[in-house]
Amino acid sequence: MFYKSKKFENKKLSDLVNIQKGETITSNTKEDGDxxxxxxxxxxxxxxxxxNYKGNVITISASGSSGYVWWHDNPIWASDCNVLTEKSKEANIKYIYHILKFNQENIYKLQKGSVQSHVYASDLAEIIIPTPPIEIQQKIVNEINERKQKALRLQKEAKEILENAKSQVERIIF
Structure with missing residues (x-):
């Protein structure tokens, strides 16, 4: 179900990160801000x-779109979600995020309940994470970041090419 490494130690998610429940807030109790x-x-x-969190955290929705894995660079108020924060120096939190995101479909399969599905912290805690040395985790994070940047550049380039093609067709037709 989840990735297991044959080369590196595999550890439970709960051994690598803190898993906490968000704090309830409603549209009536919130105070407008950004x-x-x-x-x-x-x-x-x-x-x-x-x-209630300063950023560099992972949230996993507890209900609604339960199981949705989301990275947050900036401050958030975590409400109806599970919050994963750094716990161990042997785990890069951004690496953990990428491993969880690669397993997004498997995390959705942890949903329980028929009317309103939920994903519980106790189930997340048991997820097995391959744990290479921290240096390798950082290399993996860097490689993913580089590839994402390249993908964004290519998307931008493709959009520009399509816009130019549209302009050329319009000039020919009109």
Whole structure:
């Protein structure tokens, strides 16, 4: 189900990161601001004027889009979600995020409940994570970042090519 390494030690997620439940906040109790409130969806539920996490954290939706894995560079208010924070010096939190994101479909399979599905911290805690040395984890993170940047450049280039083609066709036709 989840990736297991034959080359490196495999550890439970709970051995590598802290897994905490977000704090309840509602549209009635929030105070308007620019801090995203992360709940059970794939976009912020609303915005608050305070954060309960400073950033560099992973959230995994507990309900709604339960199991959705999301990285946050900036401060957030974590509400209806599981929050993963750095715990061990042997685990790069961004590496953990990428491994979890690669396993997104498997994490969705952890959903329980028929009317309103949930993903529980106790189930997340048991996920097995391949744990190479921290230097290799950082190399993996760097490689993924480089490839994402290249993909963004190529998307931008493709969009420009299509816009130019459209302009040329319009000049020919009109």
């Amino acid at each position: 801090i995203p409130v992360i709940a059970g969806g794939k976009v912020p539920a609303y915005y608050n004027n305070k954060s």
